[in-house]
Amino acid sequence: SFLDHDRPFIAPKNTEIAQARSQLDYQVVDVDREGKLIPPHIAVQSLVEHLERWSSIITRHGLLLLEVHSLTPAVVKEYLDESESLHFDAYHAFSMQHLVEADVFLMAAAEVGLFSRKEAFRKYPKTLPLTRITVNHFEKRKYQIRYATVNDIPNLLKCATFNQPVNEPFFQVLLKQTPTAHLLLEYQGELVAAIFTETKNSTEVLVIREFLVRTSVENWQVLAKDLLEFVEQWGVVKPGIKEIEGLLKYHEAISNFQKSKWYQSSVLNKKLIEKITLHELATLELCNLMAPEYELEAFAARWLLRVFQDMGVFLREGESYQESELVSQLNISPRYQRLLGALLQILHKRGILKIEKERVFTLARCKTFALENISSEVSGFYDYFSEKYPAHLSWLTVVKRCLEKYPLILRGEVDVNEVVFTDGDMELFAGLFLGHRVADYFNELLADGVCWEVEQRLLEEKRAQPIRILEIGAGTGGVTGILLEKLASHAEQIEFWFTDISSVFTRYGESKFKQFSWVKYQTFDIEKSLDAQGIKSESFDVVIANNVLHNTKLIHQTLNNSNSLLNTGGLLALLEFTQPIDILLYFGGLLQGFWLFEDPEYRLDVGCLLSIPLWQKVLSDCGFDEIIPLGLPCEMHDLSKARESVIFARKHQVQEKTFYDKIQQNLTENGKYGQAEFDFISINNSQESSSQLEIFEQECRKLLKSLLGVQRMESLYGDTPLMESGMDSLELLEFRALIERKFGIKLKSTFFFSYKTLIAVAEYLSEREDINFS
Ligand SMILES: C[S@@+](CC[C@H](N)C(=O)[O-])C[C@H]1O[C@@H](n2cnc3c(N)ncnc32)[C@H](O)[C@@H]1O
Known part of the structure; x- marks a missing residue:
């Protein structure tokens, strides 16, 4: 604890490596007993050898190390008053304490295979782009990370690159210009992955310029992800750096790399892609497919403004409110305070409001945009819409039911469940998840993928046990019905568990699917431990969740639990909305699950949903790989913006608690x-x-x-x-x-x-x- 830097200086043993370090632009200031400067490369090599001694004695419990760091002169200058720094570095140096900058420290540890576990890692200050203190729980791993040097160029040239073809001059120039900006990971002496970074001119942003990997090395994906994670940690403690750009993109790129064993051997991906290209929707553009939703959204936004106006706000141009003021003025129930922010964003997008730093201003359009005569305009729209888009009648009805009661619901005077499930009627809710072409397309896609998986398992394995499938949050069984039909011919070899957090839904399922006698029904909460709910871990081959997992507090915990349900190699099949969808807010946003989340850094800006890149990241964090996201045919060329997606992921490793x-x-x-x-x-x-x-x-x-x-x-x-x-x-x-x-x-x-x-x-x-x- 703040002690390790106060060790006696021991001159490095490995003078060759120490000498090679003199090419690196270290700025460390370290002083020996006589008050003479210890050259930075010698000081760093001495630290590396010190950490190597630690590394040789620590056990699987690791090494907890709180350490204090120095800052570079440029950062001290920039943050002189905020960092109380000048004297701090001076007195440490002159009292022969061996401080180095935080990034130099982490790299010295990484060179000897010590890595600070990201879950435990903290930096202080937390928000300024400088790091005085780090709290580390180092664990020993079997690989090392170090700075790349010109001697690595022949091996770097053997790597696959993500961004551009590279040649020797590319490496020569970068390694000479910024020698401490490029890292590589070595496993058993072999280069596996390298990352070249640069700081954007005059900004505090670190960007990854090139990411190189050796795909011939077994397990390269896991190691490349570890390197990326290290860069994330090392980058944010680099003096003057506030953020790192593009990490998600590379996580995604690794997950999607189409050379994984499973990818090559399985035909699931190929089959589904073929299906998508031949699908009847393949010729349609997004605006065509989404027309019902867009029209409904446009109408609902006008109604929403009217709701606010009836509650006494947004009547004239030039009104101005603090968002928090609106909460009290409109008497919004605490459970809907986050929803209010999202509703204001809808009006912002439509040019009714301007929102700046949580202050809301009304614009001229608020005078003309709202519905004038609710009853006649709603009834006119209802007739028009239900005739033009009969398959979307459930959507129209549920939005209408909610908006009719919106002020009462928002104030907490009426329970939304009474509005959506009037008299216990589930059919309206059920209609949201099937029966129109986009929903059917995704339901079919998910069911086909699961069927394919089941058939492969039946073909390949001479199994005594049935194939076990569990659906989480099966609700009204939108995808379940389609899937059970497809699986019916294999019924004898299948066990299907229809589960939901609520017994209302398991009872509903039991009566709806009674012809499938092989289905079991049980309440199950994916956020709670499996044992406590009588579910055996690692006992399912396939787990399905149709629009459920986003409704939980911590997505990592949810996915770790989903992972625990599966046996190794098991398939997780998700159906999820993957962009903020305004129309969903009018009713979904009122349901409790929508605002449960406590990890906004893994969610899209508004609400609890995750984009496809975010799903890829969290799935791979939680022990899944070979992740296949699928969107509408017209979205397949760029899935980062896909509105809805079926995502398959395979359990890769056992998650130990x-x-x-x-x-x-x-x-x-x-x-x-x-x-x-x-x-x-x-x-x-x-x-x-x-x-x-x-x-x-x-x-x-x-x-x-x-x-x-x-x-x-x-x-x-x-x-x-x-x-x-x-x-x-x-x-x-x-x-x-x-x-x-x-x-x-x-x-x-x-x-x-x-x-x-x-x-x-x-x-x-x-x-x-x-x-x-x-
Ligand atoms: C939006 S609905 C999903 C639709 C459903 N799959 C269907 O086809 O009707 C969310 C479902 O997840 C269930 N649910 C919510 N939180 C859950 C949890 N923590 N564990 C399991 N199920 C949950 C809800 O009861 C609800 O049935």
Whole structure:
């Protein structure tokens, strides 16, 4: 704990490698006992050998290491006041303590096969582009990561590249210009993957310029992903770097690489692609396929504005509200506060509102856009739409039912379930998931993929056991019916489990699918442990989830559970909406599951859905590979924007529930990590319009929320001294830097001695005249 740098300097043993390091542009300042400078390359080699000694003795429990780091001169200069840095580096250096920059430190560890587990890793400050402290739980792995050098060029030339064909001069130039910007991973002495990075001119963004892999190496995909993960960690602690661009793209590229064994041997992908190209929808464009949805969305948006107008807002051009003010003015129930933000975005997209920094302004169009006479216009639209698009009648009906009661539902005076499932009627809900051509297309695709899998297993394996299939959140059985029909001829060799969190749906399924006597019914919650629910882990060959998994708190936990259901090599088949869909918000957005999520960093901007690239990332994080996403025929050329998708993924490795996962879960539950962003956490229930002071207080709360997370904010009161509320001095330092950046001011380093509470800080800010904060 902050001790390892205070070791006696030991001159490096390997002078050859030390010498080779002199080509690298280290900026480390290290001083020996006589006060003489230790050359940076010698200092770093000494550190590497020190870590190597650690590495030789640590066990599978790893090495916990809190370490403090130096900063480069350029960063100290840029953040002089915010980092309290100049003296810090000086006194450490002159008292013979061997600090190095955080990225140099992580790389020194990686060179000897020590890697800081990403779940436990923390950097401080959290938000500034500099790193004074890292908290590491190092584990020993069987590969090393190091900087690439010109000696690696012959091997680099043997690699496959993702972006461009490369030649020797390409490497020569980059390795000489920026020698500490390019990394490679070696496994058993063999180069497996390399990443060349650069910092975009005058920005704080690190970009991956080239990603190279040796696909002939077994397991290259796993190792290449590890390299990518290391770059993510190393990149964000690099002095002056705020973000890294394009990581997701490369995760996706690795997952999709069409040379995996399974990919080559299986015909599933080929079969499905063939099917898609020959499908009757193949000649249709998106606007044609989506016409019913677009028309319904356009009408619903006009109705939505009218709803708001009837609630007393958005009547005239030039109105202005803080989003949090609207919550209290409209008396929105706490469960719908996040939905309100999403609804405002709908009106923003349609040019009714302008939203800037959570402030909402009405535009001229609000006077003419709303429905005028609800009853006659709705009934006219209903007749028109139901005649033109009879297959979408369920969508129209459910949107109509909800919007008719919208103010009551939003205020929490009417339960949405009573509106959608009037008198326990499931048929309306069932109609949403089948019966029109887009839904049928996806249902068929999923069912065909699962059938293919079953047939392969029946062909290939002489199995005594039946093939076991489990559907999570089967609900009204949109895809189930189609699948059961297709599987019926193999019924004797199949066990099919129809499950749902709610017994209402399992009972519904039981009566709807009674002709398939081989189907079992059970309640099952994918967020809870399997054991506790009487489900044996690793006992299913196929797991299906049709529009379910996004409805959960933590997508990684959900996918880890899904993974646990499957035996190795088992197939997960998902059907998911993969872009924000406005029309879904009108009713889906009212259901509880839609806003359960606590991991917004893995979701699309509005709501709980994930795009295909996000699914690819989280699936591969959770032990799935050979991921096949499929969209509509017209979307297959670029799936990143596909609106809906069937995604197949195969269980690759057994996910062990480790000690670390438990710690991680505890941290998450305590709100110390994995902070969810709730936009309205700082709502002010006062009916009065916000004063300048309140605005400053809210802004400060937002800054603090980004630092401390939602849970800790709950126990932070405006009039309690910040330190008594559990903030430590490092967090105060960072809070001060955030205030300075946000309001463009400078504060004394003793600022919090005088202004101890949140309210005192807000008062101070509201009195300063040099803050232009409108
Ligand atoms: C949007 S519906 C999906 C549609 C459904 N597959 C169908 O065809 O009707 C979501 C379903 O997932 C179920 N569900 C929600 N959370 C769940 C969970 N944690 N575990 C299992 N099922 C869940 C709901 O009860 C509901 O039936």
